[in-house]
Amino acid sequence: MSNIILRGAREHNLKNIDLCIPRDKFIVITGISGSGKTTLAFDILFTEGQRRYIESLPTYVRQYLQVLAKPDIDVLKGIPPTVAISQRTSIFSRRSTVATVTEIDHFLRLFYAKAGEQYCPQCGRPVHPSTPTEITEAILNRWQEKEVTILAPKVRQKKGWHQEVFKEAFKKGYKELRVDGKIIHLTSKIPKLSRYQSHDIDIVIAHYIPKIQKANELQALVALALKEGRGVLSVMTKDDIIFFSERLFCPFCQIGLPPLDPRLFSFNTSLGKCPFCDGLGEVDNEICPQCQGKRLNKIALSVKISNYNIAEIEGLNIEAVLEVLSKLKLNVRQKAIAKAIFPEIYTRLKFLKKVGLDYLSLNRGGHTLSGGEAQRLRLAAQLGSNLRGVCYILDEPTIGLHPRDNALLIKVLKALRDRGNTVIVVEHDPATIEAADFVIDLGPGAGKMGGKVIAAGTPDEIKTNPASITGQYFKKPLSLSIPQPTSKNWLHIKGARAFNLKNIDVDIPLGRLICVTGVSGAGKSSLVMEVIYKGVKARLQKTTPPQNHDDIIGWNALDRVLVVDHSPIGKTPRSTPATYVGFLDHIRHLFSQVPAARARGYKPGRFSFNVVGGRCEHCKGQGKVRVEMSFLPDVYVDCEVCNGMRFNEETLSITYKGKNIAQVLNMTITEAVDFFAPISIIRRPLEILKEMGLGYLTLGQPSPTLSGGEAQRIKLATELCIGTQGKTLYILDEPTTGLHRLDIEKLIKVLHKLVEKGNTIIVIEHNLDLIAASDYIIDLGPEGGEKGGMVIFQGTPEEITHHPHSYTGQWLKMALK
Structure with a gap:
């Protein structure tokens, strides 16, 4: 099918719209704020495309995935699997970096695990293979007076029950295991571990006191531990654990190193992270002195390729990384490994350079990125997948981009289209709209006044359509501000x-x-x-x-x-624009002054859905009740007691100008301006919100449903309401x-x-x-x-x-x- 056919879309404020969207094209959805763009792009096209793909998977896979609710539509045909790259999902934690978001870090960690050369983390000398005899002598020299525990590692930071490890150890006659740092006595009853958490399991080979027991006993224990640990053992004392390895051993410092593993180079695992800063690079907002802000432990930082450790590579900006990787001095084995890994890294690095992000270093924290930078990073990760037949949906990818760089991004989006994908962008940027193959303009207003398709076609058709507000603005030139007198301060x-x-x-x-x-x-x-x-x-x-x-x-x-x-102006659905700006307090006070309310002794708190007494206790003032549906998505239904009104009958019986408190909270800001016209203390903040273009929001709209731009304008409106x-x-x-x-x-x-x-x-x-x-x-x-x-x-x-x-x-x- 060459088109995506949508019929009867009524989700949120959409007015039963029908659309025919061409596939394998670059499409822009535009329109004024609140007209329904995000609803169409993400709540319908993305959600339904994702839901249908998930439904095609086996049941045992679906149980681990979030099941999405079916949007309110009659028909949607021809929708391919969808990938969303939105502003809200592009918010990263302190543990993410440019390298992890783009998956460049995954490939670099694999490269260092397979091609890295290990050096001693204490003296810096190269480590070499060692014999069981050398390991025995090292233990005797180091712990002559102390009791030590000889351990054979079996599991390192792997998820699962690991029942086979317990069964094997019990069958071989071992009495103790060290599980996640604790010594347990092994019996026929297998301990239960969480299958969703990573675990460490070691067999306790023996407890040994060098000055009492004979050296040949220790040599036999070392040989057994190396056999069980596949060439690796560890020695535990009261204070520390030291690794020894047949393959990696420093004779000068008398320490061995564990075999290289990609997880060793991740600051998000216990194997790799710096223990002093927990892999964050900072302690009390200061650079961690132990790792110098590099986030990794000494063992990970001691692995090098051509004299670079992984943190030094990731400390460079995109352009510098490209140059360094192309000039690494590699041996024959390392070149073969690089040949398999580097194309994946180069694809992502070159894309980041194309979209103007070559100034970012790979170790730049994800939480420090702007919304536009974050979206472009996630787009880089998607481009690396080389998929075709996918529908990519983006939310304003030009955020944070200077007009000079828009052309670079548009070129990348078109390359994604030319690969055989459908690219749908929610956007206001004129250059992006002009570059599209097809434009959908929603409106004519916002909220209840929007939700209609007022124009659809090529950019030229949109420009000449008198009904399109977007098209009209293409003809409207910019005007410079009037120069102001020189400022005094x-x-x-x-x-x-x-x-x-x-x-x-x-x-x-x-x-x-x-x-x-x-x-x-x-x-x-x-x-x-x-x-x-x-x-x-x-x-x-x-x-x-x-x-x-x-x-x-x-x-x-x-x-x-x-x-x-x-x-956000509030983190829970109980926060609303009316509560944030503050005029809801005056509305509650107004309801408490109604004669019927005064006769019953109702105070303003009676008209809050957060307070016991006035709210519906069946739904705790939420208005909806969640019904769990097992393998289907949870369904939220109107509370059967209050019918979604949030308040109990006694509270709802109090009316002002024929409206109860629930009906007032369901008003739009525009409607409320007229309703409260005689009461200036309520009308004035409502007028300011309307002037900000937020007249389509309802007074009781939950704060988490607001976009970042809406939240910012509400904060500005609050400042105007506060006065000087x-x-x-x-x-x-x-x-x-x-x-x-x-x-x-x-x-x-x-x-x-x-x-x-x-x-x-x-x-x-x-x-x-x-x-x-x-x-x-x-x-x-x-x-x-x-x-x-x-x-x-x-x-x-x-x-x-x-x-x-x-x-x-x-x-x-x-x-x-």
């Missing part, structure tokens, strides 16, 4: 040198909207987050500022500094994420309102609409990584268009034309 940053910043000086006018621009990796976040935010915050709080700059002058003209980011709190420095990181140009216009108006109150806003941004509307620009570069970190330009948007060496200025100039 300035913030002067002296000698900023965080990460790749080159000891730069930066001047920032206070009481203005400032954009910090530059290509990916130019140093924008380093300057704004690490230097300005942390430096000003420390001075305001009278604590020690970070040592990544010389001085900040003019900070005393500010009263506070605040980061308004994309983090002195002179505030607001810091925003790409606030246009997820926003249509129509919504960006609204955002710009809100930002200028905050500035008009005397506040300063610093925005890290690539979006040309917001850059053009700013009062002042700081452009960093010229490139990313080590080639960045310098100030290219400081001045107004109009002035940057005349700068010959600014990429931002060049693209802004083209957009203005």
Whole structure:
């Protein structure tokens, strides 16, 4: 089938839509915020494609996989297996790095395990094979006065029950085993282990006291341990465990080393991680002195190939890794191993270079990456799989990309399409929309006013369709902000040198909207987050500022500094926009003042679904009850007691203007503005949220269902509701994420309102609409990584268009034309 046929899609706010989507094409789904793009792309196309693929697997495999619920549709034909690369799934932990996310680390670990040359972790000399006699002498010399336990390793960090190991040891007559660090007495009754956890199991060969027992006894025990341990044994004392090996032994330090294993080079396993920092590279936010931030233990770091250990390779940026790997001096055996492994590594490295991420080092922490960087890393891992016939679904992959680099990403997405895959992108970027084979424009409004297909076709057809809001904006030129008078107060940053910043000086006018621009990796976040935010915050709080700059002058003209980011406004469904902004307290108070409520003595807490008394106790105020369905996905059904209303009958009997509290929470913000028009303390914050383009959200919408962009705008609205709190420095990181140009216009108006109150806003941004509307620009570069970190330009948007060496200025100039 050459098309994906969708009929009767009603999921969330979609209005029973029908679509015919061409397969093996590059498709963009666009539309204003809240129009249903994510619902169509992820909740329907991805979920159903994934669900059908999982259903084709055997039952014993499905029990380990999350079973997805079937979306609310009539028909979906021709959908291939789907892979989602979204913003939310691209959030990584401190234990992930660029190398682990792209799977480059997996191949490097395999290379070092199979081709690595081991050196003694104590003296640095090469280790050599040793005989049982040499091992016996080493034990006698080292522990002449102490009792030792001779162990034969059988299992190292492997999941499973391992019943066969227990049975074999019992059959051979062994009395004790060491299981996960504890000595147990072995009987015919086999101990139960968790099959889902990794285990260590050693046979206790004997307890030996060198000064009492004879040396020839020890030699026999060593020979037996080496036989059971396949050439490896360990000696345990009260204080330590030392390995000995027939293959790997240092005669100078009298220690042996375990055989090489890919897990030895992982900082996420007990075999490889540095024990002092638990594989994080940091202790109390300082570089771990034992591993120097390399995360691995001494044994892993002592394995080298051409004088590089694995941490030294992963400490390089993408471009440098490509160069080093191509110049490694390898013997014949190592070359054969490299021939099998390196193509996988090169594919991923070259892709990262193509999409402008060559400035990243392989050991860069996943939690420090922007949303766009994270998506492109996951895309690199997918490209390495060389699949065809797959439907890739991406959520705004241009996040964090300078307009200069968009063409590189588009080229990669088209290469994915040309390989025989369908590529579906949720996107607002004009260049990406113009490059698509097919565009789906949803709208016309957001929330209940959206969910319809208002245009579908080629980019040229979208541009000429009068019903398409997206198409109209292609004809709408950018306009530069009106130059402001010179600012009275300035913030002067002296000698900023965080990460790749080159000891730069930066001047920032206070009481203005400032954009910090530059290509990916130019140093924008380093300057704004690490230097300005942390430096000003420390001075305001009278604590020690970070040592990544010389001085900040003019900070005393500010009263506070605040980061308004994309983090959720609440972690549980019990948090809502109404509770975060604060006007729900006034609504509850209003209901408690209704005559019927006063007669019954109801307080404001009665109208909270989080408080015992007013809520429905059957569902604990959730409104829904989970029904477990074994091999089918769990089903959430409306509570049979309150019918999904969250409150008990007594509470719901209290009404204001004919609406009970549950009906009010189900209103959209736009509806609530009219409903509470006479009550300014409630109406005003609602109007601000509506001005932010969030009128489609309901008052009781659970916070976890909000996007990062929605959460950020709610935080800004809260600041506008609070009113003046002195002179505030607001810091925003790409606030246009997820926003249509129509919504960006609204955002710009809100930002200028905050500035008009005397506040300063610093925005890290690539979006040309917001850059053009700013009062002042700081452009960093010229490139990313080590080639960045310098100030290219400081001045107004109009002035940057005349700068010959600014990429931002060049693209802004083209957009203005």
